Amino acid sequence: MAHLMTISPDFNNKYLPGWFVFNTWLQKNFGEAIHLEIFDGFESCRKAIADDSVDIIYANPFDASLLLRDKGFLPVAHPSARPDEAIIAVNAKSPLTKIEDFRPGVRISSTDDPEVNMICLIMLEPADLGATDVQFTHRENYVLVAKDLIKNEVDAGFILAETFNDLSPLIRDQLRIILKSQIHVIHHMFLVSPKWADKVNALQQLLCKMADDEKGRGILRDIGVSSWDASSKEEAEFMVDLMDTLMV
Amino acid sequence: MRDMTLEDLNGYTGEERTLTYYDGFSRKIYLVDREVDFPEGKLIVSSTDPAGIIIHTNQAFVEMSGYSEEELVGEDHYILRHPDMPAVAFKGLWDTISKGVKWHGWVKNLRKDGAYYWVYATVVPNIRDGKIVGYTSVRRKPSRRKVEEMSALYKTLL
Numbered sequence: 230m231a232h233l234m235t236i237s238p239d240f241n242n243k244y245l246p247g248w249f250v251f252n253t254w255l256q257k258n259f260g261e262a263i264h265l266e267i268f269d270g271f272e273s274c275r276k277a278i279a280d281d282s283v284d285i286i287y288a289n290p291f292d293a294s295l296l297l298r299d300k301g302f303l304p305v306a307h308p309s310a311r312p313d314e315a316i317i318a319v320n321a322k323s324p325l326t327k328i329e330d331f332r333p334g335v336r337i338s339s340t341d342d343p344e345v346n347m348i349c350l351i352m353l354e355p356a357d358l359g360a361t362d363v364q365f366t367h368r369e370n371y372v373l374v375a376k377d378l379i380k381n382e383v384d385a386g387f388i389l390a391e392t393f394n395d396l397s398p399l400i401r402d403q404l405r406i407i408l409k410s411q412i413h414v415i416h417h418m419f420l421v422s423p424k425w426a427d428k429v430n431a432l433q434q435l436l437c438k439m440a441d442d443e444k445g446r447g448i449l450r451d452i453g454v455s456s457w458d459a460s461s462k463e464e465a466e467f468m469v470d471l472m473d474t475l476m477v
Numbered sequence: 478m479r480d481m482t483l484e485d486l487n488g489y490t491g492e493e494r495t496l497t498y499y500d501g502f503s504r505k506i507y508l509v510d511r512e513v514d515f516p517e518g519k520l521i522v523s524s525t526d527p528a529g530i531i532i533h534t535n536q537a538f539v540e541m542s543g544y545s546e547e548e549l550v551g552e553d554h555y556i557l558r559h560p561d562m563p564a565v566a567f568k569g570l571w572d573t574i575s576k577g578v579k580w581h582g583w584v585k586n587l588r589k590d591g592a593y594y595w596v597y598a599t600v601v602p603n604i605r606d607g608k609i610v611g612y613t614s615v616r617r618k619p620s621r622r623k624v625e626e627m628s629a630l631y632k633t634l635l
Contacts, residue, residue, distance in 0.1 A: 470613040
């Protein structure tokens with residue numbers, strides 16, 4: 230029976246085909262049958278995790294910390310030099326120029342990505358605003374968040390930095406960045422379930438050597454990763470502690 | 478932890494003081510009346526062992542404190558203690574986190590060069606198998622309103 234792999238639903242859609250190619254490569258090189266399941270949202274993904282259906286996951290830091298702490302998942306690798314950052318953006322013609330301009334009742338468009346929402350709420354601190362001071366509109370993806378901004382239906386948007394950079398110039402030029410996080414130490418992580426405890430070292434070595442050849446680099450490029458760095462238990466525990474500290 | 482020197486002040490004028498810490502250790506410090514703004518979008522991250530000795534820093538911590546990573550790691554976290562912070566604030570912090578509970582608060586920190594910076598700090602105990610093995614702290618940019626409010630409050634508690 231095939232093992233189940235998934236990726237946190239905050240992935241950029243343009244990398245979706247690349248993840249299927251990655252899975253094919255992984256199965257061939259690791260010698261295990263793996264089914265890649267793509268969930269349509271965080272709720273269904275978390276349900277599968279709660280049901281212990283997931284064996285391998287490329288998780289956002291928020292989910293990674295829950296998996297490491299509550300489900301005993303084991304860290305394998307993380308993308309090199311690719312920290313997760315978030316952006317607070319406004320319409321290019323907005324009168325808002327800095328965070329301190331934001332007032333209680335400010336209308337925010339966002340997805341239900343907990344990591345981006347957490348980082349952006351932290352960045353609202355200088356305006357003395359918390360989650361209860363803003364009016365959220367939740368959208369399925371960041372393109373719809375951008376459209377809310379362009380149509381002036383909200384005052385600001387919370388957007389994953391990597392996705393903002395991938396928006397078309399036509400859309401991006403109608404927006405303005407108020408603030409971009411520079412946290413540097415939060416990143417996605419490749420994790421496996423405790424059932425794979427005896428496979429962690431081998432999988433880690435395989436992934437960390439992936440960028441050594443052109444074929445591996447090509448597959449990595451198509452999922453937006455340059456190479457993998459090994460994740461240690463200590464690093465994973467630091468990430469869990471850090472996420473715990475950041476959750477307001 | 479050594480005494481501060483006039484060379485640390487990088488040309489600024491500072492008021493000399495002697496600061497005594499909770500464990501009785503004293504050192505000479507200089508206070509420069511200059512606030513360094515918290516950089517937009519950044520977070521200061523550090524970890525300590527259970528006794529408060531710094532074991533991990535990030536680049537933002539190095540930049541804001543004015544100390545190098547080598548000077549920070551292995552040092553007691555109270556190297557940042559500013560005399561405008563009342564002892565009761567730190568007592569509250571340690572009483573809370575040593576019980577395994579998260580703590581939030583506004584803190585004025587002393588830089589290596591005698592200047593200061595304000596943060597909104599969160600400290601979380603790191604618990605493994607029911608035991609506290611250290612603390613992780615994240616500091617973010619505070620609102621001016623809270624800085625002014627806490628600054629006035631702390632003056633009454635000194």
